[in-house]
Amino acid sequence: MDLDALNVVGLSTACQEQSNLYFARQSFDPKYCYELFRRAIVSQSDEAWTAVYQQYTPLVKSWIHKNSLWQSQQAAHDIDEVVNRVFAKMWRCISIEKFTSFADLASLLRYLQMCVHSELVDIGRVAARHTAVLESETLFADAESDVPSEEYQAHQTSASAEQEVTTAAQKDALWHLVSAKLNSDAERIVFYETFVLWQKPRQIAAGHTDIFRNTKEVSRVKDNLIARLRRDRELHQSLIDLSL
Template identity: 25%
Template sequence: MSKIEIEELAKRCHAAQTAREVNSEHCRELFQRALAEQDQQAWSVIYQEFGTMVTGWVYTYSRFRETGEDTAYFVNEAFARLNRYGVKHAQAGTFEKLSSYLQFLKECVWSAIENHLRQQKKDALWAAFSLEEEIAPQQLPAPDPVSDRAELLAVVRQALHATMQDDEREQIVVEEAWGYGLPPRTIHTKHPQLFSSPAEVNQVKHNLLKRLKRQPLLKELQVLTG
């Protein structure tokens, strides 16, 4: 479609939004061209026209403040998800009205925030259960709220208990590395009769982690997998 046709649609869509018209066909057509035809000019128009609306959805979502991100981050994520997952629906004619597009876009906001929070939990756990001997503070992800971290660690402790073998070395690693946060070098120094080197402490951690990732409890929560 030519530039002037998109410009005319943009004007009419904006007028409809200003008048609070429900299910404007001109706005729906812009979404259709943006997704089904991958028209970049149409994309720019819907981003500009509906960005404020999406910002409101982000800001009012109950768990948004847990993320530590600003609204613009999730506005961009929502539109990216719309483009990633909405194209086939647009091409199939699933979105019959503007409201159908907007509902899908709102669900993209929700999923973007929830997926971000899940990823934060995964990152926090991998930091807590790192195989590295030492991790510089700037390499660590932003910590979860204390209550969230306590909940996560409680879940992992349950999984550790389920997977831990009757091995004194594993019990020490669980207690001292993951219970008290001691680095492998310190654990080796405290227990030279059990560990020949810090690398051996890391190997025990590695073996535990491999079994942990197969634990149904963690798989169900999508903490270490998925």
């Protein structure tokens, strides 16, 4: 059958028939489903995209259920919403030019499968960051608070600790600002692994036995560093300037 002669409804029907054969482990022809993806992405046909969505939603849902990350997320998230975000991610990530990298239906479905995992990872990253910040409230609560400026203290009361930085450039600026204030490899490691990776002193010590003799030494470097950063008026002012 000539693919060009088929409209989206015809393609969608053929794709569904062939998919049923495929899942019944019989001979099948993947060209209809591939063409449906091609029209959705390259020809930017909304109708074709809707057909792709309808055809592959059950498969995407089954993948979500089988993903181990979903076990801890399903209570707090609506699966239909996650399915929507998976398709949206695929739509966003595969440009017309990039479509040429996908030679067959298998590669497209593998990408869709990757998007399922990616979406669940995104949910996990947000939750992990939230957990890290909550943990840090307890961990840092006992630390001595050294003279932050009044202006900064006033700013603090109106800003949430979890407030999002609006741009990656702001994060980079903050990173470079603090990096310039680190005086040794030990401080650089402790800062990076504490604030970027959220590793505990025990984990940091275990990963850098050439730098730290034990966990206590990591904690000492960390406490001194935090105390110094707290006293740093330039850092406080910069945080205000960056609206953090």
